[in-house]
């Protein structure tokens with residue numbers, strides 16, 4: 032099996048570290064995880080390039096820098112309970128698990144859910160829990176969460192996700208009134224108070240659901 036370690040080293044050096052991400056836990060996770068195993072064999076050569084990669088069903092695995100930036104902003108520490116909406120390939124979930132989180136991830140497309148479930152199980156990620164559902168409803172049975180990351184873009188911040196965010200807690204979500212054009216919003220809850228920060232323009236696939244498109 033091809034390893035492509037040198038492709039990963041180059042990816043981390045030129046796309047992530049060079050753009051200012053210094054978080055060694057994030058850099059090490061992305062060096063370690065074989066990103067090419069999260070896409071179809073025919074696309075493996077593209078897996079370390081500076082752009083998103085198609086994963087079927089009109090969905091994409093995010094660009095490496097986007098994964099690194101969001102994971103860095105999320106400030107995940109070992110033992111945290113993290114909810115991810117939009118399992119997709121399972122790559123982002125694997126990065127979170129490498130940081131020591133207990134990961135709960137929800138996907139709405141049955142085929143993607145099933146492929147990711149088998150892939151992550153084969154890789155031995157016992158601390159990633161997957162659910163097939165509309166993730167805009169969150170995962171109430173497993174709440175509260177220390178961190179919530181949404182890897183698809185919707186028109187609003189889903190109220191159920193805010194309700195399931197712990198205190199202290201951080202929620203990251205691309206929000207935008209037009210499809211494929213969002214701003215990356217961070218919501219923090221601290222001592223019962225919510226505050227919001229805007230991290231600029233991003234372009235994610237649609238968040239589809241009762242609190243999405």
Ligand code: SAH
Nearest residue numbers: 117119120122123138139166182238239240
């Ligand atoms: N984090 C993923 C990126 C996947 S792209 C990765 O690492 O590969 C976004 C994913 O969000 C797609 O798979 C899409 O089907 C899913 N999605 C969109 N709306 C959703 C919803 N309401 N609930 C759960 N998943 C959703």
